[in-house]
Amino acid sequence: MKKLLIVLVALAAVSIVWMMPALAYAKNDNPSVFIKIQTVFPSHVCNRQLAKFVKEVDLLSQGKIKMKIFPVGALVPPKEILHALGKGAIEMAFIPEGYWYKLLPVSKFGQGLPFVFKNFHETEVFMYRRGFSEILKEAYRKLNIYHIPFETYAAGLMTKKPIHTAADLKGLKIRAFGTFSDWLGKMGASTVFVTGGELYTAIATGVVDGANWGDAGPMYEMKFHEVMKNYMEPVTIIGGWNNLGVNLDFWKKLTPRQQNIIEAAALAGGLGWTVPETRVLSEISLVKMVKDWGVKVNMLDEASIIKMRAASMELMEKYAKEDPLSAKAAKLLKEFMVQLGRMD
Numbered sequence: 001m002k003k004l005l006i007v008l009v010a011l012a013a014v015s016i017v018w019m020m021p022a023l024a025y026a027k028n029d030n031p032s033v034f035i036k037i038q039t040v041f042p043s044h045v046c047n048r049q050l051a052k053f054v055k056e057v058d059l060l061s062q063g064k065i066k067m068k069i070f071p072v073g074a075l076v077p078p079k080e081i082l083h084a085l086g087k088g089a090i091e092m093a094f095i096p097e098g099y100w101y102k103l104l105p106v107s108k109f110g111q112g113l114p115f116v117f118k119n120f121h122e123t124e125v126f127m128y129r130r131g132f133s134e135i136l137k138e139a140y141r142k143l144n145i146y147h148i149p150f151e152t153y154a155a156g157l158m159t160k161k162p163i164h165t166a167a168d169l170k171g172l173k174i175r176a177f178g179t180f181s182d183w184l185g186k187m188g189a190s191t192v193f194v195t196g197g198e199l200y201t202a203i204a205t206g207v208v209d210g211a212n213w214g215d216a217g218p219m220y221e222m223k224f225h226e227v228m229k230n231y232m233e234p235v236t237i238i239g240g241w242n243n244l245g246v247n248l249d250f251w252k253k254l255t256p257r258q259q260n261i262i263e264a265a266a267l268a269g270g271l272g273w274t275v276p277e278t279r280v281l282s283e284i285s286l287v288k289m290v291k292d293w294g295v296k297v298n299m300l301d302e303a304s305i306i307k308m309r310a311a312s313m314e315l316m317e318k319y320a321k322e323d324p325l326s327a328k329a330a331k332l333l334k335e336f337m338v339q340l341g342r343m344d
Contacts, residue, residue, distance in 0.1 A: 031064070032064050033065045033254065034068075035091045035092050037069050038090045038094070039069065039093070039094040040094070041094070042196055043069075046071055048277070048278075050094060051069075052268070052273040053266060053268070054269075056265035057261060057262060061261050067092075075089075078099075081095075085247055086143045086248075088247045091246065091250050097109075097110025098112075106139050109319065109333065111179040113183070113312040113315060114236040114312050116239065118238065120238065125336075127149050127241070130336055132329060132332060146246040147245055150269075152240065152275060153240050154237060155213065155236055156219065157174070157212055157231075158219055159174070159228060160203075160230065163230065164301065165300065166307045167304075169189045170187065172209045172210060173191070174191050174208060174209060175211040175212060176212045177191070177193045182315055183236075183311055187311065194207070211224060211228070212236065215235055215278070216283070219285070220286075221285075225295050233299050234305070313343075
């Protein structure tokens with residue numbers, strides 16, 4: 001009972017901290033704001049990811065900031081989101097890091113390198129405490145976008161044939177982009193980029209042999225278990241990120257209170273809600289896929305994991321040469337890996 005009381009007091013304290021901006025400015029006559037959020041995900045996925053965030057913004061702003069979530073393609077095609085966001089055609093977007101890696105090479109570090117981080121605490125510390133967030137902010141600012149970290153995730157791999165070793169990936173055609181596409185190339189696989197809304201059909205019709213996606217929970221939501229029966233463990237990536245981008249001109253017009261509310265709600269709705277919710281969803285979903293759909297969980301051998309991690313380290317060195325911000329990110333990651341005892 002005593003432990004429960006301590007937890008409740010701690011949660012109350014956190015809630016008060018998040019509420020302080022709203023309470024401190026409650027007497028100010030702040031204008032009402034409506035924000036459109038374009039995502040690259042189908043509606044059932046983006047609602048799970050962002051509904052809590054939207055609700056928190058509404059609550060903390062006392063109804064002054066209203067938001068509406070738009071699923072993939074509703075306002076602008078996925079490939080045009082960053083352009084539309086920078087130009088102010090939309091106020092906000094939900095951004096998977098690495099999706100626009102040609103425009104933002106450093107975002108490949110935000111997509112995650114396979115088998116580098118071992119848990120979510122490490123990836124969160126790297127983002128918030130080691131300075132990676134500031135590097136991303138600098139990169140997106142050049143596109144007239146204000147960057148807000150939101151949700152870190154694990155990315156898994158489902159395939160039509162079982163994967164037990166690194167060699168089993170050779171010759172497969174996998175849906176992937178950015179970092180994961182480069183990494184799969186090192187494993188001897190070929191890759192195809194397919195948007196989330198078209199992916200189920202691409203798998204079912206044999207356009208691809210497998211898909212890299214946000215672990216078992218999101219995979220279950222996408223119904224991959226209906227068309228693929230093999231799930232690889234351990235998950236390939238811990239430390240990918242889905243983040244928020246705000247048109248920088250629009251962001252500057254918001255009051256300090258409104259900016260504080262949005263960033264506080266991003267913490268509450270992302271790391272505080274969506275991340276643990278998705279982890280539990282993935283555990284439950286994998287049980288369902290195995291029990292009800294005959295999906296097999298295939299464990300990689302240790303030699304393959306070592307080989308796969310080495311391939312990621314090679315990519316890190318390659319990415320460091322692409323631009324100055326990528327060099328900064330690689331330096332930060334190396335320093336962190338040394339501290340964790342994974343590099344000399």
